[in-house]
Amino acid sequence: MSGYMRPETLDDALALLAQSGGRVAAGCTDLFPATAARALQGPVVDISRVAGLRGIARGDDGVRIGAATTWSDIVKADLPPACDMLKQAAREVGAAQIQNAGTLGGNICNASPAADGVPCLLALEAEVELASATGLRRMPLESFITGPRRTALKQGEVVTAIHLPHPALAGGSRFLKLGARRYLVISIAMVAVRLEVTDSTVSRVAMAVGSCSAVALRLPAVEAALIGRKANHTLPDCVDADAVADALSPLDDIRADAAYRTGAATELLRRAVADIASEGRAG
Template identity: 60%
Template sequence: MTEATSDYARPTALPEALALLAAGPRTVLAGGTDLYPATQAQRLAGPLLDITALDGLAGITAGPDGLRIGAGTTWTALAEADLPPALVALQQAARLVGGRQIQNAGTLGGNLCNASPAADGVPPLLVLGAEVELASVRGVRRLPLERFVLGVRKTALAADELLTAVHIPAAALAGRSAFVKLGARAYLVISIAMVAVRIVAERGQVVEAALAVGACSAVARRLPAVEAALVGAPLSEVAARITEAEVAAALSPIADIRGTADYRLEAACVLLRRAVTQALPVEEPA
């Protein structure tokens, strides 16, 4: 049943929510951790679509094709879930999003739709080859995450669509991952740079590498040239193969009040080397 006024609606079923969006644009309210700080008014401007009561929007389910993470899943739920080592980066990011209150309320879907260059959830999902699930009365479509986040506060979400889930393919559940961010402090801060990496190793060398950097460009980016350079590397040489030139070619670092472009580039390289080292498998003693 829908709780609704002219400016506010809180449906309990997805078809109701999609019908409301089809009838006209509405601001979607989930955790509200981005919406509320963005206004100085006493109340959010309507019309609003509160999705916190939608059945089935939160939770993590496993299937033969991989994992499905509901868009309404909170950072706390992600951090505390029993997930494969390939998702450690996402869980590390979840523990660094704001303070505990923010983690309890903020959602993965909201983080992606807000499309901040410093969105903590994006780099860990990029190294997992994540896709977003977008629903409307016209049907459901899926997009690779890199085609969903288009720029600063800009996504491919249509006015009548709702981001309902994030999908992680089964192939991306291999290996280990790590997330490292740089800010003025550990919590409640916008990152100067952040990185996520996922490494698959066999017989002492890298067979697959995925690296992504956030907060250094208008959108977080994968680093395909750096990834290619790591494949085949002995584990002892992986960090040394991350060069500033290849990182710079992929990033086009931005400059703002938090850091210059040169500082961000240097920071990204250092963070990538740290994250790669953390993601390497633990070698058994001889």
């Protein structure tokens, strides 16, 4: 069997994965940098030509994003304001060449604590669709990513889509990140916030933080403190630094220590909340 295979149907891709035990490749923007050798080692199943794995579809039950959908595709897509944060993250995933090649499915499968798409998808209550030779299954994104560079993918499985449920597509959203420079950087902290406002009062909140823990996390206690508050200039003050610190297990590394990360995440959350409230796009 060839070391590099490029099937054109999902059934063929799954059969090749089952037979070869190979790795899945799509945009390769994470796969190649992680390879120490001059070429990819072992069997590789390239799914970039598989029909149905690329594209965005809106239906009554929400939005389906094919796993091979690129960041550039997401930027151009007609999506509700709740997905603005995902578009904002897409614009910061490396240079234009990376955005044209890198895929949303690859981003979650790489499972980096600093994956730009993950906090946004968590705040959109995303579910991951997985296929194997035995059928399909779905699970929440927070269950799919099990640790740094670890996922719940089983041998022979491939991520086929990310589903955003209809109830999570309401309100406005914002993505912010902090790094040593504006672009082409592994972030020190990143946040995604989605707010729903009814009659000038916050009715629903979703917040997620990345680059501060082993995996990106939702912050339910911080979210709860905003419910029932007026969506005005005082709302950012409801983001409590101690509650943020309690929710995270901040990383200590060469880019920043844990205390700095906690402070940065708190400030970014407050700014994101302020931005959404001031834009009036959370209704």
